[in-house]
Amino acid sequence: xxxxxxxxxxxxxxxxxxxxxxxxxxxxxxxxxxxxxxxxxxxxxxxxxxxxxxxxxxxxxxxxxxxxxxxxxxxxxxxxxxxxxxxxxxxxxxxxxxxxxxxxxxxxxxxxxxxxxxxxxxxxxxxxxxxxxxxxxxxxxxxxxxxxxxxxxxxxxxxxxxxxxxxxxxxxxxxxxxxxxxxxxxxxxxxxxxxxxxxxxxxxxxxxxxxxxxxxxxxxxxxxxxxxxxxxxxxxxxxxxxxxxxxxxxxxxxxxxxxxxxxxxxxxxxxxxxxxxxxxxxxxxxxxxxxxxxxxxxxxxxxxxxxxxxxxxxxxxxxxxxxxxxxxx
Amino acid sequence: xxxxxxxxxxxxxxxxxxxxxxxxxxxxxxxxxxxxxxxxxxxxxxxxxxxxxxxxxxxxxxxxxxxxxxxxxxxxxxxxxxxxxxxxxxxxxxxxxxxxxxxxxxx
Numbered sequence: 001x002x003x004x005x006x007x008x009x010x011x012x013x014x015x016x017x018x019x020x021x022x023x024x025x026x027x028x029x030x031x032x033x034x035x036x037x038x039x040x041x042x043x044x045x046x047x048x049x050x051x052x053x054x055x056x057x058x059x060x061x062x063x064x065x066x067x068x069x070x071x072x073x074x075x076x077x078x079x080x081x082x083x084x085x086x087x088x089x090x091x092x093x094x095x096x097x098x099x100x101x102x103x104x105x106x107x108x109x110x111x112x113x114x115x116x117x118x119x120x121x122x123x124x125x126x127x128x129x130x131x132x133x134x135x136x137x138x139x140x141x142x143x144x145x146x147x148x149x150x151x152x153x154x155x156x157x158x159x160x161x162x163x164x165x166x167x168x169x170x171x172x173x174x175x176x177x178x179x180x181x182x183x184x185x186x187x188x189x190x191x192x193x194x195x196x197x198x199x200x201x202x203x204x205x206x207x208x209x210x211x212x213x214x215x216x217x218x219x220x221x222x223x224x225x226x227x228x229x230x231x232x233x234x235x236x237x238x239x240x241x242x243x244x245x246x247x248x249x250x251x252x253x254x255x256x257x258x259x260x261x262x263x264x265x266x267x268x269x270x271x272x273x274x275x276x277x278x279x280x281x282x283x284x285x286x287x288x289x290x291x292x293x294x295x296x297x298x299x300x301x302x303x304x305x306x307x308x309x310x311x312x313x314x315x316x317x318x319x320x321x322x323x324x325x326x327x328x329x
Numbered sequence: 330x331x332x333x334x335x336x337x338x339x340x341x342x343x344x345x346x347x348x349x350x351x352x353x354x355x356x357x358x359x360x361x362x363x364x365x366x367x368x369x370x371x372x373x374x375x376x377x378x379x380x381x382x383x384x385x386x387x388x389x390x391x392x393x394x395x396x397x398x399x400x401x402x403x404x405x406x407x408x409x410x411x412x413x414x415x416x417x418x419x420x421x422x423x424x425x426x427x428x429x430x431x432x433x434x435x436x
Binding site for chain 1: 376380387389390391400403404407408411420423424427428430431432434435436
């Protein structure tokens with residue numbers, strides 16, 4: 001059976017590994033406590049599976065649709081149907097047990113939205129769509145992926161978010177217990193909905209009068225008065241600016257493995273020797289370009305006014321947004 | 330005549346009850362087999378082996394031998410808490426195969 005592989009991303013796996021382990025334990029638990037289905041459940045499952053089979057059979061293959069390695073253009077439909085059957089029969093799949101009627105309505109709506117992305121993506125999106133539908137007891141389609149979740153766990157923890165999708169990314173839960181290690185995936189907007197980033201609290205919205213502040217003075221004043229916010233992105237100058245006296249320094253490492261080997265004392269020393277209030281991010285690639293080992297991403301360390309440290313992996317910039325991952329020390 | 334009829338009725342009821350008991354036993358049989366098989370094959374340990382085997386194939390640089398051993402113990406202890414006495418042996422095999430696929434493709 002040809003299932004697409006999750007991209008070989010050692011760093012991504014490193015940061016999310018604990019989430020993956022806990023997601024695996026949750027799915028294993030669901031399979032282990034499963035009791036033989038009652039006739040009504042069997043009927044409900046058959047109806048839901050039949051709907052999905054008919055739906056997938058009708059999703060069009062569009063020119064330019066992606067397809068897994070080793071599958072010819074003529075074989076995409078056959079591959080998709082085989083993939084679906086494996087999902088339906090897999091005891092760890094979230095389609096194995098029937099959903100409630102309201103959950104299945106949410107699932108159907110999201111599957112219909114996925115269909116706009118072509119057959120291959122629609123099929124590989126099924127696990128993430130099933131997870132979104134099962135994550136709540138309500139039938140609010142727009143809040144399928146929103147916190148808080150109605151997910152019962154067999155261990156002490158809390159689900160903070162859901163991630164995954166097509167192309168083999170699968171469906172995963174992100175847990176409170178891994179929040180600090182995983183870090184924050186941030187898209188900092190510098191245009192109409194201008195934001196600032198606080199290394200502890202995350203993204204903060206600035207008031208309307210400060211959103212188009214080309215000089216950054218209004219934002220700096222607001223941040224100081226609110227006593228929150230550590231960095232701000234200005235797309236016009238392609239630069240990152242510190243707020244409230246925070247200091248920024250470039251950290252010369254290639255990846256998170258190297259960054260995690262630098263201890264806090266060394267980071268403080270770096271800030272003391274090379275800390276500044278602004279840094280250019282012109283070299284960053286656009287968002288729609290695959291970020292790999294040779295791309296000009298780079299790392300910085302930020303020390304807040306309160307003396308807290310965070311290491312930031314600056315990834316991309318495009319459409320007035322700066323994308324980075326921040327991990328608090 | 331009435332005694333003969335009563336005797337026949339009682340006999341019929343007994344036959345029905347025995348038959349029902351047989352049915353109950355035949356329904357329970359797979360569970361009994363599953364439970365003994367569970368003990369015999371140590372499913373929890375097998376599940377942990379599959380998990381760690383898949384992780385070795387992923388070849389993650391951050392997973393050293395000691396970390397893998399600790400994960401193996403964690404998964405084994407976790408699965409052992411939920412002995413699925415109602416899971417048929419064939420379904421146990423399917424679950425182990427599914428662990429293989431899941432760990433190799435989505436981790």
